[in-house]
Amino acid sequence: MSVLRTLIIKELRQFRRNPFLPKLVVGFPLAIVLILPWIANMDVKGVSVGIVDADRSDVSRRITSHVEASEYLSLHDLYADYPSALADLEDGHIDAILEIPNGFGHSLHATPKRLSIWANGVNAMKGSLGSQYLMQTVMRALPTESAPTQPSFENSEIVNCQLSIVNCELTSLKLLRSAEPASSLCSRSIATLSIVNYYNPTMDYKHFMIPALMIMLMVMVGGFLPALNLVSEKELGTIEQINVTPVSRLTFTLSKLIPFWVICLLELALCMTLALLVYGLPVAGSVGAIFLAALLFIIIMSSIGVIIANLSDTMQQTMFLMLFVVLSFILLSGLMTPIESMPLWAQHFTRLLPPTYMVDIMRAVYLRGTTVAELSGSYLALAAFALTFATLASFTYRKRG
Template identity: 40%
Template structure:
């Protein structure tokens, strides 16, 4: 019986002219576009430098700032007032004022103070620009330490984002599509035919879950192939660990989708509820904002977010080379979510013959 139900699901998927294209095109669009857009790096910040010292050391500092890919020398104003005017007229984002005696203080072994003024209308841009410039100033005024970057040697933001975007693709496809599955059959009237058959609730739920589990494997394989081909990003650990975690996570999301679909009367209602859940999951998962930087109450809420655990698994395997033992706790929590939501999906399906 289960075999025929699964076959029915795949036939319905093939008859839909839009969904097969969506399943293939959506991961491609996310993997090809989002790693370039979903980045916290800011380049070509315009700097106005006021060099009051005109020494060899201050000139070297100005050249070093101009050579950085994060900055672009916009102006060399003669006074601080002229620099402020450049910011007010949107010709500069930062002002660096080098005082007289800058080189003398450095030669005498004292720390020379400089002034940095930042346009923080865009708070993120201003904070990052100030941080980049401060790092250059610190390297200039003190011996450069030997720094080794672990897990992401080139500090490439795409290495951090691509594994998380794979999780995002699975959330959107394996969460939204099951949420619309049952309710679409209710609106089409085919659920009435299913209700008069001897199909049990467990078999019905498994027939809805397993096709999305297979679809998740296909989508993840496509995403991993694109990540390797386009960005040269491959898991530092075993790909089998990635597929194991993804298999459990897909059951979590498709189970949630079926629960929402069983309790929804219309597709609009199911879409609204699922979209609300997706927003909460994505924003509270650590995808863009580190969980450690959230307030304590928000950090506590993230423990109820299954995407948090899968995100940690993906980044642990991809960046740190972790194995099953390293992510066992996350896998156990996701398995618990899958069991609860799967049981809820079975219990919430009511046959009305």
């Protein structure tokens, strides 16, 4: 019987007898796929719109009916003038105002007049996304063939309740369409932009979140569990008995990691199956590419867990350090918020964190079908991190004080 096999059998027996872990390991992926995507959802729906229609042309009626039909917008009312619409915005009845100037419909054939959008920026997400959706809806409503040049928006601005006026940044759109180059989105004149949402055609935020949540699963199961397991041996004193045997530290560390690697990969497979069955979200790229990245990433996370466990003496220290690391990873890796909207120094810093590359790979392979070759940079980065952290994990374990 090889020593590693003996130790792994011991881990599996302990795992099976643990009153809590087997349940957690099954329950966690179910929660990750079935519940969290509905909660961790930054889709903005039901943006209430007021339209000031000074034009009253076919075109303005067309725009109005498009707003009414939109899945994301709801038409609250039509207003005779801007001040009455603004009063409703201030009272919170509407989230955004669209003003169509007199003669707008006619002007489309020559030099189009400018439309205006005002949005309530108290809820910044709703304000910026709402005005963006409104802009897209208007563009779709316009008769494309009739216009030599399409209209641009004069002032699409987000107004908060105190009515201080802030320039509308269009970068928020990147959140939904990370595949598009940013430059095309920032242009103020989006006249020639016809919007097709590649890779996530229904703009379903859940599709965007599911690969990210799978990464969370790997962070929790792959990072936390081995760390807690190892430090609990320290607290119980059982590691002392192991340290006095000829087991090499590599063998002992591997016996702690391999079971969790297997569990983690099985859970990932379960998550991917559930994502397909429940949300109809298949892997656009190769499943092998996902698993290759997952394996590298789990090695990184579990090595970090082992390093932290090696450096701490108690469960409390381990928990605190792990939470700090995991929280930084989640906030800085682009898992929840786009890296592009972070300050520049933070953007540079994210390149030093392994999950940044994992988030890149997961979203690109899962949603866009990018290949390993195209993502070779990110894969190499993960491999380098894996090698570094695994070496450190083995190095920090001391059998002899």
